[in-house]
Amino acid sequence: MSSDIRPGEVQAELPDRTDARLVFIGRIHTPFKTRADCPRQGRKDGPICTIEIDEPWRAALTGLEDYKLIEVLYWLHQSRRDLVIQAPGKDGVKFGTFALRSPVRPNPIATSMVEVVSVSHESGLILVQGLDCLDGTPLIDVKPDRCAFTPKADPKPGDSMVAAS
Ligand code: SAM
Numbered sequence: 001m002s003s004d005i006r007p008g009e010v011q012a013e014l015p016d017r018t019d020a021r022l023v024f025i026g027r028i029h030t031p032f033k034t035r036a037d038c039p040r041q042g043r044k045d046g047p048i049c050t051i052e053i054d055e056p057w058r059a060a061l062t063g064l065e066d067y068k069l070i071e072v073l074y075w076l077h078q079s080r081r082d083l084v085i086q087a088p089g090k091d092g093v094k095f096g097t098f099a100l101r102s103p104v105r106p107n108p109i110a111t112s113m114v115e116v117v118s119v120s121h122e123s124g125l126i127l128v129q130g131l132d133c134l135d136g137t138p139l140i141d142v143k144p145d146r147c148a149f150t151p152k153a154d155p156k157p158g159d160s161m162v163a164a165s
Pocket of ligand 1: 039040076077101133
């Protein structure tokens with residue numbers, strides 16, 4: 001974790017307890033070896049990166065090959081987690097953490113929509129373009145693009161609920 005703090009940035013005291021037990025399901029391999037090397041957001045024509053799914057999660061890839069675009073959730077493991085106000089630019093202008101997509105956040109979860117190049121169930125490897133993370137970043141989840149996805153289960157009453165007028 002970087003301990004750098006810029007003028008005007010505000011730190012919060014981190015609680016000693018945690019609320020959820022995340023399971024990392026694999027790692028992401030990218031050509032980006034330092035945070036300075038990483039793009040701020042991945043690009044669809046960016047380098048091909050490898051998402052490596054651990055056993056026993058490889059069976060969970062079944063059907064993923066139907067999607068050209070997938071959402072990847074990952075854990076920015078080298079991020080500090082205690083800033084509530086950040087000054088990301090050279091101009092010193094400040095923003096609240098929840099108004100930014102900064103890696104510095106209480107739970108450093110990142111998401112990217114990426115283009116699928118290939119999916120291999122046997123090896124547990126998904127090749128994609130569009131990532132922005134360090135080589136070795138822990139993987140949290142993989143989901144189909146929500147626009148291309150049709151729910152496989154029956155509709156529920158809440159699906160058609162709208163605001164009262
Ligand atoms: N696309 C994601 C999002 O919007 O949720 C992440 C965006 S964040 C601005 C991407 C930046 O996080 C990179 O440019 C790099 O500086 C930093 N980063 C990448 N991998 C990281 C890691 N494993 N730990 C900490 N910081 C990381």
